Amino acid sequence: MFMRADSLKLKIINFVLILALFVNWGRPDFLFSGRGIAYKLWQRGMWLVLNYQTKTYETLTSTNFILKYTQADQELAPLILPLAEDYLFKVEKILGIKQKKYRIPLVLYHDEETLNKSFGWSGDKSAVGVYWAGTIRLVSPQAWSEHLVENTSALWATFQREGPLAHELTHLFIDEATKGNYPRWLTEGLAQYVEEEITGFILSEPSVESKAHPYPFASLVSDFDRQPDQFLAYWQSLQAVRNLLEEYGRERLTGLLAELRQGKGFYQAFANNYGLNFAEFEQNLKY
Numbered sequence: 477m478f479m480r481a482d483s484l485k486l487k488i489i490n491f492v493l494i495l496a497l498f499v500n501w502g503r504p505d506f507l508f509s510g511r512g513i514a515y516k517l518w519q520r521g522m523w524l525v526l527n528y529q530t531k532t533y534e535t536l537t538s539t540n541f542i543l544k545y546t547q548a549d550q551e552l553a554p555l556i557l558p559l560a561e562d563y564l565f566k567v568e569k570i571l572g573i574k575q576k577k578y579r580i581p582l583v584l585y586h587d588e589e590t591l592n593k594s595f596g597w598s599g600d601k602s603a604v605g606v607y608w609a610g611t612i613r614l615v616s617p618q619a620w621s622e623h624l625v626e627n628t629s630a631l632w633a634t635f636q637r638e639g640p641l642a643h644e645l646t647h648l649f650i651d652e653a654t655k656g657n658y659p660r661w662l663t664e665g666l667a668q669y670v671e672e673e674i675t676g677f678i679l680s681e682p683s684v685e686s687k688a689h690p691y692p693f694a695s696l697v698s699d700f701d702r703q704p705d706q707f708l709a710y711w712q713s714l715q716a717v718r719n720l721l722e723e724y725g726r727e728r729l730t731g732l733l734a735e736l737r738q739g740k741g742f743y744q745a746f747a748n749n750y751g752l753n754f755a756e757f758e759q760n761l762k763y
């Protein structure tokens with residue numbers, strides 16, 4: 477087929493713009509009703525957008541990752557890939573699932589503002605790491621630790637101890653393992669569990685008063701981010717996952733993830749693998 481270069485270029489720009497709109501709107505749920513191919517296509521589209529946004533960035537690759545970063549992080553960037561490979565191996569071991577073999581896009585933004593802009597976020601959201609559509613986006617520790625750029629070893633130590641790489645990588649594993657069919661609390665609980673195993677990092681616990689009034693899990697499914705006490709939402713998710721892994725073992729969890737991958741509803745897949753209704757589990761959950 478013959479096509480003029482300009483018109484092809486225009487088509488690509490339009491495609492990228494349409495996808496950029498999706499980024500601003502959030503995940504388009506209608507694509508997930510069909511799942512499978514639509515989901516993969518959407519994910520590839522997000523990669524295209526990310527590639528376009530970071531076209532002036534430096535690039536480094538390893539067996540399983542492609543890292544994009546700015547010159548301001550050129551001392552730190554080469555250290556990140558071996559760490560990411562090590563974490564990938566550890567996440568696989570802890571969860572007992574394998575990551576598909578493609579290079580995972582990893583972006584190291586120099587500050588939070590640029591990370592937020594990559595999603596069209598307005599600035600009231602704050603994050604030093606985000607998993608999004610098969611990509612991992614991190615903020616350089618230069619932006620969130622007190623160490624200066626000259627002190628690479630201190631920055632590096634902070635990044636390893638407090639950086640969200642293990643956490644975001646776990647989100648990627650869960651998303652891939654279930655083809656995007658999972659409740660938010662499950663992936664947040666698993667991400668915290670794995671992160672603690674690998675780096676020892678844990679979030680601050682909510683107050684005793686907060687713990688006495690946990691959120692219904694149904695609210696964590698429908699509106700995780702809008703719960704007023706985010707520490708409570710994250711903490712509850714971790715407790716539920718800890719309970720599932722420590723009381724029932726890893727095989728049931730991998731069974732649950734496998735059924736979610738087939739497109740089963742969460743409550744059905746939960747009952748099939750754990751032999752009880754989720755409502756019973758929630759009721760008996762000890763905090």
Ligand SMILES: [Zn+2]
Binds near residue numbers: 647
């Ligand atoms: Zn998370």
